[in-house]
Amino acid sequence: MQRDFVLRIIAKLLIPYILLFALYVQFHGDFGPGGGFQAGVIFAAGIILYALVNGFEQAVRLVSPRILPPIAAFGVLLYGGVGVVSMLRGGAFLDYNLLAHDPVHGQHYGILLIELGVGITVASIMLTIFYAFMERNR
Amino acid sequence: MSLGTAIAQNLPALQVVLPLLAAPVCLLLGRGRAAWAWATLVAWLGLLISLALLLQVSDGSVLRYAFGGWAAPWGIEYVVDRLAAMVLLIVSLIGALVLSYARHSVDAEIDADRQPLFYTLLLLCLAGLLGIVITGDAFNLFVLLEVSSLSTYALISLGRNRRALTAAYQYLVMGTIGATFYIIGVGLLYMVTGTLNMADLAQRLPELAHLRTVKTAFAFISVGLALKLAMFPLHLWLPNAYTYAPSVVSAFLAATATKVALYAMIRMFYTVFGAPFSFGTMHVEWLILPLAAAAIFIASVVAVFQHDIKRMLAYSSVAQIGYMLLGLGMVNLTGLTASLLHLFNHALMKGALFLALGAVVYRIGSTNIERMGGIAREMPWTMAAFVVGGLSLIGVPLTVGFVSKWYLLLGAMENGWWPLVILILATSLIAVVYVWRVVEAAYFRARPAGSAPVSEAPLTLLVPIWLLALANVYLGIHTRPLIGLAGSAAADLLGVGP
Numbered sequence: 001m002q003r004d005f006v007l008r009i010i011a012k013l014l015i016p017y018i019l020l021f022a023l024y025v026q027f028h029g030d031f032g033p034g035g036g037f038q039a040g041v042i043f044a045a046g047i048i049l050y051a052l053v054n055g056f057e058q059a060v061r062l063v064s065p066r067i068l069p070p071i072a073a074f075g076v077l078l079y080g081g082v083g084v085v086s087m088l089r090g091g092a093f094l095d096y097n098l099l100a101h102d103p104v105h106g107q108h109y110g111i112l113l114i115e116l117g118v119g120i121t122v123a124s125i126m127l128t129i130f131y132a133f134m135e136r137n138r
Numbered sequence: 139m140s141l142g143t144a145i146a147q148n149l150p151a152l153q154v155v156l157p158l159l160a161a162p163v164c165l166l167l168g169r170g171r172a173a174w175a176w177a178t179l180v181a182w183l184g185l186l187i188s189l190a191l192l193l194q195v196s197d198g199s200v201l202r203y204a205f206g207g208w209a210a211p212w213g214i215e216y217v218v219d220r221l222a223a224m225v226l227l228i229v230s231l232i233g234a235l236v237l238s239y240a241r242h243s244v245d246a247e248i249d250a251d252r253q254p255l256f257y258t259l260l261l262l263c264l265a266g267l268l269g270i271v272i273t274g275d276a277f278n279l280f281v282l283l284e285v286s287s288l289s290t291y292a293l294i295s296l297g298r299n300r301r302a303l304t305a306a307y308q309y310l311v312m313g314t315i316g317a318t319f320y321i322i323g324v325g326l327l328y329m330v331t332g333t334l335n336m337a338d339l340a341q342r343l344p345e346l347a348h349l350r351t352v353k354t355a356f357a358f359i360s361v362g363l364a365l366k367l368a369m370f371p372l373h374l375w376l377p378n379a380y381t382y383a384p385s386v387v388s389a390f391l392a393a394t395a396t397k398v399a400l401y402a403m404i405r406m407f408y409t410v411f412g413a414p415f416s417f418g419t420m421h422v423e424w425l426i427l428p429l430a431a432a433a434i435f436i437a438s439v440v441a442v443f444q445h446d447i448k449r450m451l452a453y454s455s456v457a458q459i460g461y462m463l464l465g466l467g468m469v470n471l472t473g474l475t476a477s478l479l480h481l482f483n484h485a486l487m488k489g490a491l492f493l494a495l496g497a498v499v500y501r502i503g504s505t506n507i508e509r510m511g512g513i514a515r516e517m518p519w520t521m522a523a524f525v526v527g528g529l530s531l532i533g534v535p536l537t538v539g540f541v542s543k544w545y546l547l548l549g550a551m552e553n554g555w556w557p558l559v560i561l562i563l564a565t566s567l568i569a570v571v572y573v574w575r576v577v578e579a580a581y582f583r584a585r586p587a588g589s590a591p592v593s594e595a596p597l598t599l600l601v602p603i604w605l606l607a608l609a610n611v612y613l614g615i616h617t618r619p620l621i622g623l624a625g626s627a628a629a630d631l632l633g634v635g636p
Binding site: 074 | 207
C-alpha cells in the first residue's frame with residue numbers, strides 16, 4: 001500500500017474534485033441534471049476511494065461508522081421536516097408554495113431542502129453498506 | 139394557522155407520515171427505553187388518527203388528500219373510503235397493541251444495541267402497510283409495498299435462530315418477484331393509459347379492456363399480489379418467515395401483512411380494473427376458487443402435523459387466507475362481506491394467538507409442543523387467552539371467527555355451491571384438531587422432565603394479549619358495527635349502494 005505512489009497521489013488529487021462535483025450535482029439539481037441521490041452516491045464514492053487507497057483504519061478516522069446512522073436519520077427528517085413545516089403553514093404535506101413569501105421562491109427552497117435531505121441520507125447509507133462489507137473482509 | 143386545524147386538515151397524510159418520520163427518530167434516541175416508548179406513543183397516535191378517519195367516512199363519504207398541493211391525477215392522492223378506513227383501523231390497532239407488548243419480549247429476544255434499529259424497522263413497516271391501504275395511486279402503492287417489505291425482511295432476519303436468515307432471504311426472493319410482477323403490471327397499464335392514479339385508471343380502462351396489454355397487466359398484478367398475500371401454492375415463504383421471526387414480528391406480520399396484500403388485490407380487482415373486467419372478462423374467480431379451496435384443505439391438514447406451534451399457526455394462516463380468497467371468489471355481496479370480515483377478524487385471532495405464543499417463548503424459550511406440555515398450570519392466563527383465540531380460529535359461536543365463517547357459508551349457499559359449504563365445515567373440524575393438540579398438551583400433560591418451573595408472563599405482556607382475546611369475544615357478541623362496516627364497504631366496491 002505504501003509503495004503505490006501513483007495511486008495515492010492521483011487519488012489525493014481527485015478526491016477534492018469528486019466531493020466538489022458531488023456538491024455541484026447536489027445544488028444544481030433543480031436547474032439541470034442531477035439531484036440528491038446522484039450527489040449522495042458521488043460524495044460517498046469520494047470517501048470510498050479514500051478508504052480503498054488508505055485502508056480501513058484511516059477511513060474510520062475520517063468518517064466513523066458510528067456517526068453514519070444518525071446522519072442518515074437526519075436526512076430523512078430534513079425531507080419530512082419540509083413537509084411538516086408546509087402542513088403547519090396551512091398547506092398539504094410537501095406543498096412548497098407556502099415555504100416562502102411567494103410560491104416561486106417556496107418551490108425553489110422546497111426542492112433544494114428535500115434534495116439535500118436525500119443527498120445526506122444516500123451518502124451515509126452508501127458508506128454504511130461499504131463499511132459493512134469492509135469490516136467482514138478484515 | 140393553529141396546530142389543531144393543521145392536524146385536522148392533514149389527517150390522511152399524517153396516518154402515514156407520522157410513523158414514517160417517527161422511525162428515524164427512534165434511531166436517534168439510541169439504546170434503552172426511549173425508542174420503545176416513542177414507537178409505542180406513535181403507534182397509539184396512529185390508532186387515534188385511523189379512528190378519526192373512520193368516523194369521517196362512516197357515512198359513506200370519501201376523503202381525498204392531494205400531496206404537495208398537486209391535484210390528482212398528476213399528483214399523488216390519498217383516498218379514504220369505508221374499506222380503507224376499516225383496514226387502516228385493524229392495522230393500526232394491531233400496531234399499537236404489538237408495540238405496547240414489545241418491550242419485554244424484545245428485551246429477551248433482541249440485542250440491546252439492535253433495539254433502536256428494531257423499532258425503526260417496525261415503524262417503517264407500519265408506515266408502509268398503512269400507506270398501501272390509504273394510497274390512491276398505483277405506483278405509490280408499489281413504493282409503500284417496498285417500504286413495508288424491505289423492513290419486513292430485515293425484521294425477520296433478527297430472529298434468534300440462525301435459520302431466520304434463510305427464512306428472510308427466501309421471503310426476500312419471493313417478495314421481490316411479487317413486487318416486480320406488480321410493477322410490471324402497473325407499467326403496462328401506464329403504457330396504455332398514461333396515468334397511475336387509481337380513480338383515473340378506473341375511468342380509462344373499460345374502453346381499453348379488449349387490449350392484450352391490459353389483460354397481461356391484469357395477470358402480472360394478480361400473480362404479484364398473490365405472492366405477497368401467500369395464496370396457495372405461492373405461500374412457501376410464509377411458514378419459515380413466521381416461525382423464525384422474533385415473536386413480536388410474527389404477531390405483527392401474521393395479523394397485518396398478508397391482509398394488506400389482500401386489500402391491495404381487492405382494490406385492484408374492484409376499484410382499478412372493475413368487477414365487470416376482473417370477473418366478467420378475465421374470470422379470475424375460476425383461478426382463485428380452486429386454489430383457495432386447496433389452500434384451506436391442504437394447509438389445515440399440514441398444520442395438524444406440525445411440532446412447532448408457531449409453524450402450525452403459520453400453516454393455519456395460509457388456510458385462513460384461503461377463506462378470505464374464497465369469499466372474494468364468490469363474487470357476491472355476502473361473499474365479499476365475509477372476505478372483509480375475515481380479514482379483520484383473522485387479524486384479531488392470529489394477533490392474540492401469536493402474542494400468547496410470544497409470552498410462552500418469553501418464559502420457556504420455545505414453542506415446541508413437547509416443551510409446552512403442562513404449561514397451562516404455570517401460565518394459566520396466557521394459555522386461557524390462547525384457547526380463546528383458538529376457539530375464534532375454529533369459528534365457535536360468540537367469537538368473531540363464527541361471524542365471518544357464517545357469512546362465508548351464507549355466500550356459498552347463495553351461489554348454491556354445496557361442496558364448498560361442506561369444505562368450510564369440514565376444515566373447521568380440522569381446525570378443532572390442531573387447536574385441540576395444543577390444548578391437550580398444555581392442559582393435560584405433565585411438564586417435561588427436568589424443565590425448570592416458570593411463572594406467569596408479566597402484566598405488560600398479558601394486557602395486550604387479553605385485549606385482543608377479549609376483542610375476539612366482544613366483537614363476536616356485538617356483531618352489528620363490524621358487519622355493518624364490512625357490508626357497506628363491500629357494497630361500495632360492488633357499487634350497489636350502502
